[in-house]
Amino acid sequence: MDMDKLSLLAGERSAKRGLNYFQEGRVGTLTIRGDQVMAQVSGRESYSVTLTLNDRLLEGECSCPASDHSEFCKHCVAVALAWERQRRAPDWLVNYLKRQKKDRLIELLVRQIMSDESLACAWKRRLGAGGRSGDKG
Known part of the structure; x- marks a missing residue:
């Protein structure tokens, strides 16, 4: 998952903020079950994120207030980046x-x-x- 795709999903501002959250180590341990990944992300509070890969489309759910009007928030971006890092072996x-x-x-x-x-x-x-x-x- 590259930043261009995440910017399309979340918007450029949220994608950049999600990248910062990821780089700051705010994503907790990932739990992966089939086509879903779940994690807690530390922001003002701790938010629960679930990402689902459906037919090559990435969908996100987050417990943060921004998710009320956005399908893919900065917390979803941070988890997507952590998931990608974990999946990619050196x-x-x-x-x-x-x-x-x-x-x-x-x-x-x-x-x-x-x-x-x-x-x-x-x-x-x-x-x-x-x-x-x-x-x-």
Whole structure:
């Protein structure tokens, strides 16, 4: 999501303010579920933002007062930028992983997942609470 597209959605002023919010670290932890991303954004208060990607169109909802007369506010812009950053892996990492063999990638992924209990639980939930055959945990 580039700034030109966000400016079309939010207007130039809100897009710039959203960029500032993003750069100032005002976006909380992103929660991603399917085609939706949710986060809290700190402004005068803490605002709840939900972005939905529908048929390549980005829609935003925010609990801020500006959302009463705008579909896509500065808080939505800030979350969209945080989402884009999270989705984009750095080149050095992608290049390293592309050079690895499948077995090595599996080993790295398993080691990473098992080193973080909350990540392991998230993977168990994602895979049906460990109900797959061959699951040892």
